[in-house]
Amino acid sequence: MLLWFKRIIITLTLLLLALLAFLRFQGWQYIAAYSGGGFARSLPDAASIAKNQSCDTPPIQVLSYNVMYGSAFIEAMAARFRNGETGKGELPWSVRLPEIRERIASFSPDLLGLQEMDADSDVAAIVPLGQYTLVSYHLGNFQYGDSALLFKTERFEPLDAGQLWLGNTPDLPMSLGYRPLSMIRYVNWVLLREKASGFTFMFVNTHFDNAAANKEPSATLFRQRIASLTTKGLPVIVTGDFNTTANTERYRRFTGTDLQPPLLENAYVLAHSPPVDAVLHPDHRIDHILAGGPCKVEAEQWSIDPRPLKSGLPMSDHDPVFARLRFIDNPVSQ
Incomplete structure (x- = not known):
């Protein structure tokens, strides 16, 4: 025995x-x-794309929004095992999504970066996929849209797309982060060409983990692999929940604001926005819209929408960030 x-x-x-x-x-x-x-797709050859690139574009409307637990599956599991609670006391996803759909539609974004999404069907509940093309991670029937991005199908055509995983092995899918058994996080990217002008650029969306042990190396990786593309002649637009405010060393690292010109600039800065309520200023927010590259970039508008649901309850624990960007030929780079 x-x-x-x-x-x-x-x-x-x-x-x-x-x-x-x-x-x-x-x-x-x-x-x-x-x-x-x-394995992760190789990032585009920025140098070849930059040849004969014209930067003059009509305004591009960009929205970044962490919707907070945008998942019918999470809602169902919470209802079954936790009396509907997902951890923050928010209303269920199915209750919030009609107004989230209306709020997104009110901005009519050309480019949309979402965070904390799940399956394609969850995205389809708030964004009309007949008008937008969705890029997220798929493994067979498994779908993981934590950094889902979308673009208007009528305006842009995709040339390439892929993910970069925020972990010790960024080219391996489904990385569990730098700290053991962390949340799966990734950088989602798509190379787009504007159909009318031929303007070609990279649209990137991401969601950094909220643990410092994961955020710090993620910031370094993001600078090396994504932000540095702007020095190679590729225009880049970035949306994301970076879990990082704009007044930190980490933010300066992944945006390259220690350089002149910076690798990426905040749309708030590009818009020369007047002072706003301190609570809404990028120095106190963790969601950002960034842009950079060989073109001159202007932001005709930058705003944050803090409105709650019509009931007065929170729509999410984040607010949508919106910017209207223009890329213009830069005489200095010609």
Whole structure:
């Protein structure tokens, strides 16, 4: 009997060690990669795109919005196991989504970066996919839209798209972050060409983790892989929940504002916006719209919409950030 018990303990210990090794050495990510998800796509060759690039474009309306638990699945699990509570006391997704849909439509964005989405059907509940093209991560039937992005199909055509994973192995899908067993986070990107003008640029959306152990290396990776594309001749527009205010060293790092010119600039700065309520200023917000590249970039408008639901209850724990951007040929770079 004692020998049998020892064998069980040894077997369980070996299984536990195997599981820890599986997680430690990104076993899940390799399975995701080789079972159809693939490794991260190479980022576009910015130098070749920059040749004969014209920067003169009509205004591009950009919206970034963390909708807070935009998932029918999470709502169903919360209803089953937690009496409907998802952690912050907010109203269920199904109750909030009609007004979220109206709020997004009121901005009529050409480019839309969403955070905390889940399946494609959740996105379709708030954005008409007949008018927009959706880019998010798919692995077979599994869909993960935490950094889902959309663009107006009539105006833009996609040339390439992919994800960069915020973890120690950024080219492996479904990375669990830099700290063990963190949330899965990624940078979502699409290379777009404006159909009318041929203007080609990168649209990027992301959601940094809220743990400093993940945010710090994510900021460095973002600068190296994404923000640096602007130095290679590629115009870039970025939306995201960076869990980082604009008055921090981390923000200065991933935007490259330590350089002249900066790698990316906040749309608030580009708009030369007058002082706003301190609570709404980028120095006190963690959601940002950024832009940069070889073109001169102007923001004709920048705003944050703090309005709650019609009932007065929160629509989300974040507010939509909106900007109307224009790219103009820069005489200095010609």
